[in-house]
Amino acid sequence: xxxxGNPDEDLEKKILVAxxxxxxxKLAELYAEAAYNSPNxxxxxxxxxxxxxxxxxxKHPKTQSFFQFLKKHAREN
Amino acid sequence: MEKTATLDKVCLPIGKAKGLPNEHxxxxxxxxxxxxxxxxxxxxxxxxxxxIPNIGDVVPIHFQxxxxxxxxxxxxxxxxxxxxxxxxxxxxxDKAKSIEGAIRCPYHSWCYxxxxxxxxxxxxxxxxxxLHEEIDRxxxxxxxxxxxxxxxxxxxxxxxxxxxxxxxxxxxxDRWADFDRPLFHGGKESSFTIEIAANWKLAVENYCExxxxxxxxxxxxxxxxLEDHYHIEYKNKFSGQGTKVYQxxxxxxxxxxxxxxxxxxxxxxxxxxxxxxxNVLLGVHRDHAFAIILIPDSPEKTYEHIHLFYSQEDTPEHxxxxxxxxxxxxxxxxxxxxxxxxxxxxxxxxxxGRFSPVMDNPTHCFxxxxxxxxxxxxxRKS
Numbered sequence: 001x002x003x004x005g006n007p008d009e010d011l012e013k014k015i016l017v018a019x020x021x022x023x024x025x026k027l028a029e030l031y032a033e034a035a036y037n038s039p040n041x042x043x044x045x046x047x048x049x050x051x052x053x054x055x056x057x058x059k060h061p062k063t064q065s066f067f068q069f070l071k072k073h074a075r076e077n
Numbered sequence: 078m079e080k081t082a083t084l085d086k087v088c089l090p091i092g093k094a095k096g097l098p099n100e101h102x103x104x105x106x107x108x109x110x111x112x113x114x115x116x117x118x119x120x121x122x123x124x125x126x127x128x129i130p131n132i133g134d135v136v137p138i139h140f141q142x143x144x145x146x147x148x149x150x151x152x153x154x155x156x157x158x159x160x161x162x163x164x165x166x167x168x169x170x171d172k173a174k175s176i177e178g179a180i181r182c183p184y185h186s187w188c189y190x191x192x193x194x195x196x197x198x199x200x201x202x203x204x205x206x207x208l209h210e211e212i213d214r215x216x217x218x219x220x221x222x223x224x225x226x227x228x229x230x231x232x233x234x235x236x237x238x239x240x241x242x243x244x245x246x247x248x249x250x251d252r253w254a255d256f257d258r259p260l261f262h263g264g265k266e267s268s269f270t271i272e273i274a275a276n277w278k279l280a281v282e283n284y285c286e287x288x289x290x291x292x293x294x295x296x297x298x299x300x301x302x303l304e305d306h307y308h309i310e311y312k313n314k315f316s317g318q319g320t321k322v323y324q325x326x327x328x329x330x331x332x333x334x335x336x337x338x339x340x341x342x343x344x345x346x347x348x349x350x351x352x353x354x355x356n357v358l359l360g361v362h363r364d365h366a367f368a369i370i371l372i373p374d375s376p377e378k379t380y381e382h383i384h385l386f387y388s389q390e391d392t393p394e395h396x397x398x399x400x401x402x403x404x405x406x407x408x409x410x411x412x413x414x415x416x417x418x419x420x421x422x423x424x425x426x427x428x429x430g431r432f433s434p435v436m437d438n439p440t441h442c443f444x445x446x447x448x449x450x451x452x453x454x455x456x457r458k459s
């Protein structure tokens with residue numbers, strides 16, 4: 001994660017590959033990883049929104065946990 | 078003007094009546110008018126529930142230009158929705174598939190549950206914010222279309238103001254109470270589609286009468302003769318024909334399909350074929366049933382989607398194939414006459430035709446319904 005809260009190059013590449021492969025479950029996990037690693041709350045929530053959205057679509061087992069993350073930061077209710 | 082052609086003569090007693098004027102088969106504006114009055118305002122057939130057998134299955138369907146999808150919800154209910162996101166109107170479902178979790182719009186990823194609730198609005202309040210005080214998700218669910226499953230068919234009422242399905246269909250549901258039970262679709266080989274170059278109403282008209290059997294279906298007529306048939310008419314609801322000498326299909330060893338259980342004795346030899354207005358043609362027998370859903374494409378083109386159903390899930394495949402082949406032959410035999418009637422509707426001096434006062438009663442019953450509904454619709458509009 002860089003100083004601005006962006007995911008490192010390696011994670012970004014993985015996210016792009018997962019997008020290309022339409023691998024929604026993997027994407028959810030990668031976005032969640034980016035969120036958890038982000039030192040910046042707003043950036044973290046941005047990534048977690050993406051993680052949660054894909055988790056909803058693909059019924060990821062951690063959907064509820066992603067939701068709680070957003071709720072904690074008043075980004076979901 | 079075509080649209081102002083009088084329909085009064087159609088509604089006369091059958092001995093004096095004339096058929097619907099040509100424009101009801103050829104004119105685009107009348108086609109549009111009938112779409113609203115006859116298809117959208119009533120309970121129309123859309124598809125069969127067997128197309129979405131498993132929870133989460135979803136199929137996009139265009140009905141008269143309207144993008145819809147059918148879905149089997151997590152609660153195992155069949156529902157029909159408009160296939161458009163409540164955000165920017167994007168099409169949500171572009172192909173048949175199984176929904177694991179939520180339906181996600183491919184544009185901005187608004188997410189809906191399979192029962193139509195809006196459950197997530199990513200970044201709607203800005204990056205990383207799924208909420209905004211002006212966006213009330215509880216009021217932005219998918220637009221549901223009234224639907225009901227009966228005889229394996231998903232029926233819809235697009236206008237939303239037809240009487241309840243059970244009230245609209247009461248008389249037929251009572252008549253066929255014996256068949257109000259699970260019907261098992263015969264699978265892939267038990268579905269087929271026939272494209273006809275004709276107005277959809279001609280398919281109804283041909284289906285509901287037995288008068289043409291000796292000439293168009295000589296094979297059928299060899300054992301089920303004209304005199305073995307009877308008319309079925311219920312004004313403004315349905316019409317058709319029945320036979321008193323139905324014979325079960327047999328394979329070379331004499332095997333037949335298993336019967337539906339606990340049928341009344343009359344069904345030992347009876348079978349009935351009823352056109353349920355506007356666009357569903359149903360047939361019932363002691364051992365199988367079928368549904369034909371007519372999808373009008375244009376004034377002069379219609380798709381007939383045919384589905385065969387059985388009393389059990391595990392009927393013999395070779396018999397199912399034989400039955401499909403037999404019905405396909407019968408329905409194919411109808412195509413030239415239905416298309417021939419369509420061509421005849423371009424004869425400028427054709428006056429709608431006359432009915433046999435004895436043999437054409439179910440057809441006249443349908444014409445009466447169309448004429449009456451269209452006239453009432455025009456009065457409401459004016």
